[in-house]
Amino acid sequence: MKIKNFIIVLICIIILTGCAESRILERISITTLLGYDLEEENKVTTTVTVRQVSPDDKSSVETQTNTEDTSFGTRIKVDLQTAKKVMAGQLRVILVGNELAKSGIEQPLQRNMMNSEISNSIYFAIADGTAKEIIEGEYEHITDIGQHVYNLIHHNVESQHSVSPTLHEIVRNDYSPFRDNAIPIIKKNDQVISIKGLALFQKSKMVGELSSTDTFYVIMLRDKFESGALELTLPGNTLSSTQDKDNKLEVGINSIRSNRSLKLVDASTIEFDINVEIKCRLVELHSNENTGEPEVTKKLEKAIAAEIEKELARVIKITQEKNSDIFGFGDVYHASVRHSGLTEEKWYEMYPNAKMNPKVKVEILRNGIFE
Amino acid sequence: MFNKKKQDKEKNENKDQENKEQQQNEEKPKHEPISPDKNQFLLDVKQKLHSPSDFIVRFVSDNMTLVYVDNLVDNKMLNEIILTQLHEVEEIPEAIHLKLSIPEVDVVNELNKFIGDMLQGAAIVHVNGYDQVVVAKISAYQSRGLSAPENESQVIGSQVGFNENLSTNISLIRRYITNPNLCNEKFVLGKQTKTSLSVLYIHGIAIEEYINTVKQRITDLEIEDLIDSSVLAELIDDNSRSIFPQMLLTERPDRFCDGLLSGKIGIIVNGSSMGILCPYSFIEFFQSREDQNLRWPIASFIRLLRFFAILISIFLTPIYVASLTFHYEVIPQPLLVPLSESRAIVPFPPIIEALILELIIELLREAGAKLPTKVGQTIGIVGGIVIGTAAVEAGITSNILIIIVALGALSSFTTPNYMMGNVIRIIRFPIILLAGFWGYYGVMIAVCILFIHLLRLTTLGAPYMAPFYPPRFKQWPNSIIRFPITFIQRQAVNSRNKKNDSEQSGKKVSK
Numbered sequence: 001m002k003i004k005n006f007i008i009v010l011i012c013i014i015i016l017t018g019c020a021e022s023r024i025l026e027r028i029s030i031t032t033l034l035g036y037d038l039e040e041e042n043k044v045t046t047t048v049t050v051r052q053v054s055p056d057d058k059s060s061v062e063t064q065t066n067t068e069d070t071s072f073g074t075r076i077k078v079d080l081q082t083a084k085k086v087m088a089g090q091l092r093v094i095l096v097g098n099e100l101a102k103s104g105i106e107q108p109l110q111r112n113m114m115n116s117e118i119s120n121s122i123y124f125a126i127a128d129g130t131a132k133e134i135i136e137g138e139y140e141h142i143t144d145i146g147q148h149v150y151n152l153i154h155h156n157v158e159s160q161h162s163v164s165p166t167l168h169e170i171v172r173n174d175y176s177p178f179r180d181n182a183i184p185i186i187k188k189n190d191q192v193i194s195i196k197g198l199a200l201f202q203k204s205k206m207v208g209e210l211s212s213t214d215t216f217y218v219i220m221l222r223d224k225f226e227s228g229a230l231e232l233t234l235p236g237n238t239l240s241s242t243q244d245k246d247n248k249l250e251v252g253i254n255s256i257r258s259n260r261s262l263k264l265v266d267a268s269t270i271e272f273d274i275n276v277e278i279k280c281r282l283v284e285l286h287s288n289e290n291t292g293e294p295e296v297t298k299k300l301e302k303a304i305a306a307e308i309e310k311e312l313a314r315v316i317k318i319t320q321e322k323n324s325d326i327f328g329f330g331d332v333y334h335a336s337v338r339h340s341g342l343t344e345e346k347w348y349e350m351y352p353n354a355k356m357n358p359k360v361k362v363e364i365l366r367n368g369i370f371e
Numbered sequence: 372m373f374n375k376k377k378q379d380k381e382k383n384e385n386k387d388q389e390n391k392e393q394q395q396n397e398e399k400p401k402h403e404p405i406s407p408d409k410n411q412f413l414l415d416v417k418q419k420l421h422s423p424s425d426f427i428v429r430f431v432s433d434n435m436t437l438v439y440v441d442n443l444v445d446n447k448m449l450n451e452i453i454l455t456q457l458h459e460v461e462e463i464p465e466a467i468h469l470k471l472s473i474p475e476v477d478v479v480n481e482l483n484k485f486i487g488d489m490l491q492g493a494a495i496v497h498v499n500g501y502d503q504v505v506v507a508k509i510s511a512y513q514s515r516g517l518s519a520p521e522n523e524s525q526v527i528g529s530q531v532g533f534n535e536n537l538s539t540n541i542s543l544i545r546r547y548i549t550n551p552n553l554c555n556e557k558f559v560l561g562k563q564t565k566t567s568l569s570v571l572y573i574h575g576i577a578i579e580e581y582i583n584t585v586k587q588r589i590t591d592l593e594i595e596d597l598i599d600s601s602v603l604a605e606l607i608d609d610n611s612r613s614i615f616p617q618m619l620l621t622e623r624p625d626r627f628c629d630g631l632l633s634g635k636i637g638i639i640v641n642g643s644s645m646g647i648l649c650p651y652s653f654i655e656f657f658q659s660r661e662d663q664n665l666r667w668p669i670a671s672f673i674r675l676l677r678f679f680a681i682l683i684s685i686f687l688t689p690i691y692v693a694s695l696t697f698h699y700e701v702i703p704q705p706l707l708v709p710l711s712e713s714r715a716i717v718p719f720p721p722i723i724e725a726l727i728l729e730l731i732i733e734l735l736r737e738a739g740a741k742l743p744t745k746v747g748q749t750i751g752i753v754g755g756i757v758i759g760t761a762a763v764e765a766g767i768t769s770n771i772l773i774i775i776v777a778l779g780a781l782s783s784f785t786t787p788n789y790m791m792g793n794v795i796r797i798i799r800f801p802i803i804l805l806a807g808f809w810g811y812y813g814v815m816i817a818v819c820i821l822f823i824h825l826l827r828l829t830t831l832g833a834p835y836m837a838p839f840y841p842p843r844f845k846q847w848p849n850s851i852i853r854f855p856i857t858f859i860q861r862q863a864v865n866s867r868n869k870k871n872d873s874e875q876s877g878k879k880v881s882k
Binding site: 017028 | 694695696697699700702704707708710711712714715717720721805808809810812
């Protein structure tokens with residue numbers, strides 16, 4: 001009886017082996033970067049970088065472009081052009097062209113989320129111009145454009161210079177009704193690829209941009225800072241009244257740890273209190289004042305807080321003008337007010353008129369390494 | 372499982388009765404009297420022994436005859452004591468028995484019995500006119516001197532190993548444990564070889580149930596011959612068809628005694644330099660006696676290293692095969708390029724590549740073990756370097772796999788027990804096959820089957836996976852890591868003697 005069972009299992013093992021689809025590493029083409037662009041007549045252009053491994057010990061990166069009605073159609077066409085089957089399991093970054101972003105990123109998002117091969121932790125970014133330009137561009141010092149873009153976004157997200165744009169977070173924000181996406185914009189500047197700023201979204205359409213310096217305030221309102229860095233220009237008379245107000249006082253702070261809380265104080269007029277607590281270290285001060293004195297530190301703290309408050313108000317104002325709730329105030333409202341009957345449309349009518357009161361508390365823990 | 376045990380027991384009991392009847396039947400014709408006549412006596416003995424060339428007959432006087440088998444007796448004792456004293460004594464067996472000044476003398480009146488003694492090294496004195504003989508046991512075994520244990524060497528600790536002599540081995544153990552409670556029960560196994568073996572345990576520490584099980588399993592055996600203790604271990608363990616050993620074979624007296632003192636039962640077989648210890652659980656195979664000799668953080672580190680090595684040895688090659696065949700998604704980006712470049716010239720799928728390389732390394736190991744020591748090392752180095760480099764350059768394997776396979780082979784040798792080390796090395800092959808067929812699913816299936824098998828195994832009826840399943844938290848301080856000795860229970864996992872529990876906890880080492 002036991003032998004009979006054993007033989008049955010053995011036969012199953014041998015027969016079922018045929019059901020497993022093998023994808024041997026060097027016998028497939030691996031894409032690391034995928035770009036979507038909008039063409040005329042609602043067609044989609046897909047650009048992919050494909051890593052080809054050849055037996056003479058060298059691997060090359062080539063790009064393939066195709067235009068079809070759907071992104072899946074382009075994939076079939078790409079397969080027709082490559083010697084080995086193209087697999088997307090190692091995909092790291094998806095770039096979406098400016099035009100396509102403005103007409104809506106829903107399609108590429110859905111397409112990639114439904115593909116079980118593709119991990120949810122890959123990055124999603126907007127190309128300034130077209131994705132094709134960036135991917136197909138000739139670069140002297142970049143051998144693998146896919147890896148380069150991935151590393152660019154990755155290290156900036158790690159050091160909190162940019163909003164984290166993983167596919168998971170983008171899809172979450174996209175499907176949540178009271179919260180909008182802010183996705184980094186990648187720009188090609190001749191030979192250099194850089195993060196230009198943030199694209200603001202309303203639902204799934206891109207409506208505006210923020211500069212890269214404003215990204216700091218976006219992260220401060222959306223998230224916590226573990227170790228941020230910031231350079232500020234304070235009015236000249238902050239420390240000594242003899243100085244002229246127009247003279248600028250440059251201040252650099254780092255090791256910023258911030259914590260924020262959003263609170264709805266008035267549901268009828270829609271008024272939010274935004275409390276931000278910042279702990280930081282002073283590393284640069286273009287002044288001869290003795291920072292060891294508590295009074296000077298107090299003054300500085302106040303001035304920095306005022307400056308940050310001003311900037312926060314300005315950034316929020318921009319998002320309100322574009323009507324893109326990237327901070328999730330809608331979620332706070334929805335969570336605070338019972339039976340509000342809030343819908344996506346209602347919130348988009350309410351958001352531009354909401355009143356925001358940013359309050360910042362700064363504490364300088366240490367004043368630099370040298371005194 | 373347990374029902375089956377019961378049935379077995381019942382069967383065994385039935386067998387016992389049958390055996391006893393058989394034995395009685397056999398013993399009756401065996402009782403042959405000794406002829407009082409000198410010549411008839413010699414004829415009888417020669418006929419029994421089929422006139423061997425080393426059978427020696429000496430006529431001490433007209434009436435007294437001395438017979439023995441050459442090389443089995445101590446010649447010095449024979450000449451200096453027996454021969455001189457026989458001349459001075461009255462020619463009656465009883466008188467000789469009293470007169471001879473050697474440790475073991477007997478008077479026997481049965482042919483088969485004294486022939487058995489003679490073959491173990493006794494000199495027989497026959498006096499004309501009496502149907503009794505005097506048996507003087509002056510055996511001298513040729514045995515190897517005590518030497519350091521070769522297979523289980525350790526840096527810190529005693530450097531003596533068992534040899535092939537039963538009495539020497541037992542004396543070694545008695546030197547370690549000077550305790551009247553150390554019990555020694557003798558058995559004889561093998562119709563042809565009549566190999567004697569001793570079952571050793573410490574009364575009051577070892578559990579009665581296990582002692583009875585071991586004794587019953589030994590007495591139930593009906594075998595023609597027994598040359599080595601490893602055969603006995605396989606015959607009496609719970610599941611002989613399993614790949615995992617359920618009893619420890621050790622050549623270290625200190626490990627053996629450590630086992631006895633922690634409540635295990637030991638078996639020593641004459642002619643074999645390996646002692647058997649049982650019950651032995653899975654985790655104990657990976658613990659070394661040396662762990663107790665080192666400081667506890669170091670011992671813990673080495674133990675952790677050993678368990679990590681097992682995981683590497685079993686799973687590293689299958690994971691390589693599975694990742695490259697099915698799951699290219701999980702390969703980290705920095706590894707992607709070197710991996711695919713080194714694989715690019717290899718014409719085989721990863722499973723064939725891995726199997727070829729694993730086979731090569733097994734061949735090298737086997738050749739190294741069988742060749743004479745001096746040649747063996749050369750073959751190992753030449754084979755390793757030449758075949759390894761050539762294989763990569765010829766494009767048969769990738770160089771990353773060479774590292775993985777070598778690491779796996781190296782890791783399997785860290786297991787302190789050779790038997791278990793072999794198992795670790797062999798079970799890799801089916802897992803590689805499954806990984807090549809089904810990827811990580813295959814590896815997971817293999818892990819499941821492995822765990823099901825290990826959990827079902829027993830050692831003398833005690834759970835093999837103790838102290839993890841069933842969980843026995845008191846034993847955990849001495850499992851994967853070694854806590855300081857004061858935290859450790861002296862008794863082994865499966866030898867908890869309830870009678871002694873209260874006593875035992877008070878017996879912990881205290882400062």
